[in-house]
Amino acid sequence: MRLFQIIGYHNSGKTTLATYLAEELKKRGLKVGYIKHDPKGKGVTDKKGSDTFRVKSFTEKTALVSPSHLTMWFMKEFTLKDVLKFFEDCDVVLVEGFKSEKGFPKILVGNLENDALKGEIVLTIKDKKDFPTALEWILENS
Structure with a gap:
């Protein structure tokens, strides 16, 4: 499993990039x-038409992590390392946020x-014209 973090500020396009990458990686046969x-x-995660709803349609597993819950309905606080246990069977894991987590490559x-x-x-x-560059970097480093 290879993990890639996507970081940036609110409304910077993080989820849009994650959706693009998830769709393209799935087309290439990756989980x-x-x-x-x-x-x-x-x-x-289930608001029809939202970016997060759309990205779910291209992924094997999706988790929304907050201080109070993980939207797999485990009601406690989770760290990124706790959540990664549920994704061990994936080829690539796109992590949106967790800026302060150390040790993982970050795409800003x-x-x-x-x-x-x-x-x-x-x-x-x-901007969006750079999305293919991110895809190529992930494919080369997976």
Whole structure:
């Protein structure tokens, strides 16, 4: 299993990139997992038409992680490492958020305001035209 984090600020395009990558990786025969960090506990995974609803249609497993719940209906706080146990059978796991988690390659969407993360960022995506670059990087590093 290879894990790739997608980080950026609110409305930067993280979920849009995750949807693109999940669809393209699935087309190539890879089992894709998706984990979304929801630090405020406000996310909804089954709202028809939402980006998160769409990305679920391309993945083998989906988890929405917040301080109070994991939307697999385990009612307690989970760390990223706790959640990864559920994704061991996936070829690629796309993790949206968890900026402060160390040790995983990070794809930045938009601009970075935290210099402490610079060493972990492997790729910066400025807009949708850069999405194929992210896909190629993941395929080469999986």
